[in-house]
Each structure stands twice: as C-alpha cells, then as structure tokens.
Amino acid sequence: PIYAQCGTGRAGFAFTLEHWNLYDASPAWRAVTTGSKEEKIAKMQDPELRQSLVEEAEEADRRLQVIQAGVGGNPKSLVVQGVNRQSDLQKYVGKSVGDIAEAEGKHHIEVMLDLSLQGDLNVEFLGPDKGSNADFMAEMMNTSPYAIPGVSDGGAHTKFFTGGAYTTDFLTWLVRDEAVVTLEEAHYRLSNLPAHAAGFRDRGTLSEGAAADVLVYDMEELDILPNWIGDVEYDLPGGEWRRVQRAAGYQQIIVNGQITFENGECTGSTPGKLLRHGRA
Incomplete structure (x- = not known):
C-alpha cells in the first residue's frame, strides 16, 4: 500500500531574505536570493529585477503558487516578526506585508524588499500556520x-x-x-x-x-x-x-x-x- 504522510504539525515558516530559498520555482526570486549577502542586496536594489519580481507575483504560475502555499501562502499574508532591533522599523512588527503595502501605497513585493534592505536582510517574516484545522x-x-x-x-x-x-x-x-x-x-x-x-x-x-x-x-x-x-x-x-x-x-x-x-x-x-x- 501507499501511505500518506499528513501535515498535522502546526508551524509557520520564519525567514529572512538573506537565507530564503523556497521561492526557487520563480526565476526572478532564484536570481535575487542567490550569491553573497552583498550580491543579494545589490540585486534587490536593481530596478529591472524588482520589476520582474512584481510581475511574477501578479502572474505566478501554478507551480509557484503551490510552493508558496506550502510555505505560508501568498507573500501578502507574511507577518513581520523581527526587525533586527531597529527602532525605525519597530512599527511594522506584527503587521502583514499586505497591510503595510496598502497603507504605504506600494506593491507587497516592494514592501518585502524595502524592509529587508532597511534591515540589512535581517528583517524576519513569518508565514501563517496552514495546518490548524x-x-x-x-x-x-x-x-x-x-x-x-x-x-x-x-x-x-x-x-x-x-x-x-x-x-x-x-x-x-x-x-x-x-x-x-x-x-x-x-x-x-x-x-x-x-x-x-x-x-x-x-x-x-x-x-x-x-x-x-x-x-x-x-x-x-x-x-x-x-x-x-x-x-x-x-x-x-x-x-x-x-x-x-x-x-x-x-x-x-x-x-x-x-x-x-x-x-x-x-x-x-x-x-x-x-x-x-x-x-x-
């Protein structure tokens, strides 16, 4: 017989963009999150790469959507958990990326990138628990x-x-x-x-x-x-x-x-x- 391993554990993914690699089904995300820390920062500041990330977020293929669902869902639902002890970013702790984007008139991907850059890639995002039913x-x-x-x-x-x-x-x-x-x-x-x-x-x-x-x-x-x-x-x-x-x-x-x-x-x-x- 084939046995099913059922995801009964309640756990969200917590990550920073310095170490994140679970969006690799996206060519744009894979490009931005590879290399040294300095290279990642430079890529996140690159206008063309940023635009590619925004476009992929709006036109994500089925494979990327499935992967994102497995690690917390749409990036809009990510919650800012830690801000590397930076007082100017403390106001974002506990808020979702989507809510911040709406309040500041930005795309949610731009919010992720900008917060990460301001926090030297140490801003931590928490994906919502998907197994609490x-x-x-x-x-x-x-x-x-x-x-x-x-x-x-x-x-x-x-x-x-x-x-x-x-x-x-x-x-x-x-x-x-x-x-x-x-x-x-x-x-x-x-x-x-x-x-x-x-x-x-x-x-x-x-x-x-x-x-x-x-x-x-x-x-x-x-x-x-x-x-x-x-x-x-x-x-x-x-x-x-x-x-x-x-x-x-x-x-x-x-x-x-x-x-x-x-x-x-x-x-x-x-x-x-x-x-x-x-x-x-």
Missing part, C-alpha cells in the same frame, strides 16, 4: 488506514522551522486540547503504523518480544518550548545556526532497554542502531 486533521487520522501523522523534513530547512515538534503538537493539540483523536489512536498512528509501513514487525508496540523502546510522559505537562518558532542556536559545523525547539513533559525515553533522556536531560547513552527496511 482540527476537524480536517481528525478526519484523516480517524478514517484512513494509511494516514501517518507528521510532517518533519528531517532537518532540511533548519533556518526556517523545526519539523520534529509534530509529535508533541499532535498529542497536545488533537488529543489533549481538542479531544478529536483518542490517545489509543494517536499512539497507534505515531508508533505502530510507521513501524508497520517501514516493514518492521518487532517494534512499535508494547508487547512481549518487541524491542524495549518506551516513551514515558505526563500528558498534562506536555509542551513545546518555545511554542512556535524556535530558539536560535549556533551549534552546526562552521558556526552555522539552526532553529531549536524542546519538549517538556517527557519523563523517560528508553531505547533498546536503556534510558537516553530522563526528565528532559540527555543521559549520554546511545543504544540505538541503524535499521534497514523490514529488518530489525
């Missing part, structure tokens, strides 16, 4: 035998969002707060079904003979910290940074019978092993 998510989880909750990109977009929070979000949002998915169904969808889809028969359930992989948590204490965007940590090779979210409420994580995390603290134990499809 609890009833729709519940229908997928409760009716389809092939729907697996998610989605994480495995760390492919570390500067834009933290996809790994979807498990905690699923439990706190759809199970605890909205009560539209039962706890038993959630455990099945998050554990047994993914193992089955990957061809593993000796894990994913708490049963005799199965691998001793156990998660112990307090449902009332479960939380994602910080809740939406994530902290920034400079812990990647070369001093690069990524967005990080942590979870609260998990008392023990046990892998192959050994405790790897206890009350949120890593024990240093690494008992996990690489699994190949259908072979545990």
Whole structure:
C-alpha cells in the first residue's frame, strides 16, 4: 500500500531574505536570493529585477503558487516578526506585508524588499500556520488506514522551522486540547503504523518480544518550548545556526532497554542502531 504522510504539525515558516530559498520555482526570486549577502542586496536594489519580481507575483504560475502555499501562502499574508532591533522599523512588527503595502501605497513585493534592505536582510517574516484545522486533521487520522501523522523534513530547512515538534503538537493539540483523536489512536498512528509501513514487525508496540523502546510522559505537562518558532542556536559545523525547539513533559525515553533522556536531560547513552527496511 501507499501511505500518506499528513501535515498535522502546526508551524509557520520564519525567514529572512538573506537565507530564503523556497521561492526557487520563480526565476526572478532564484536570481535575487542567490550569491553573497552583498550580491543579494545589490540585486534587490536593481530596478529591472524588482520589476520582474512584481510581475511574477501578479502572474505566478501554478507551480509557484503551490510552493508558496506550502510555505505560508501568498507573500501578502507574511507577518513581520523581527526587525533586527531597529527602532525605525519597530512599527511594522506584527503587521502583514499586505497591510503595510496598502497603507504605504506600494506593491507587497516592494514592501518585502524595502524592509529587508532597511534591515540589512535581517528583517524576519513569518508565514501563517496552514495546518490548524482540527476537524480536517481528525478526519484523516480517524478514517484512513494509511494516514501517518507528521510532517518533519528531517532537518532540511533548519533556518526556517523545526519539523520534529509534530509529535508533541499532535498529542497536545488533537488529543489533549481538542479531544478529536483518542490517545489509543494517536499512539497507534505515531508508533505502530510507521513501524508497520517501514516493514518492521518487532517494534512499535508494547508487547512481549518487541524491542524495549518506551516513551514515558505526563500528558498534562506536555509542551513545546518555545511554542512556535524556535530558539536560535549556533551549534552546526562552521558556526552555522539552526532553529531549536524542546519538549517538556517527557519523563523517560528508553531505547533498546536503556534510558537516553530522563526528565528532559540527555543521559549520554546511545543504544540505538541503524535499521534497514523490514529488518530489525
């Protein structure tokens, strides 16, 4: 069978134009957002390139529209989240690009470019969460035998969002707060079904003979910290940074019978092993 990975996580993309590359289906955006920081600034000031971006925004093909929808929708809906501590830009924080454009008589693409240039490409935009329809998510989880909750990109977009929070979000949002998915169904969808889809028969359930992989948590204490965007940590090779979210409420994580995390603290134990499809 074909299994569907369902986007049950609530997370918006946060980005600056210094690092953004998810509009690459647009030749104009791809041109503007490649190169060194200095080259990007020069391109964003170029009248011809700016006009190309405006024209593409008005005549976006289907592929670009789909990509934009996946990362927050039309750029008009982006919200200014951070302005690099510049007092003259503080008035824009919390406002959408579309609202700013209307108030200032500009095209919304010009607003994105101008704000970014004024903030030395460090003005941060936040895309709206597109997955907060609890009833729709519940229908997928409760009716389809092939729907697996998610989605994480495995760390492919570390500067834009933290996809790994979807498990905690699923439990706190759809199970605890909205009560539209039962706890038993959630455990099945998050554990047994993914193992089955990957061809593993000796894990994913708490049963005799199965691998001793156990998660112990307090449902009332479960939380994602910080809740939406994530902290920034400079812990990647070369001093690069990524967005990080942590979870609260998990008392023990046990892998192959050994405790790897206890009350949120890593024990240093690494008992996990690489699994190949259908072979545990």
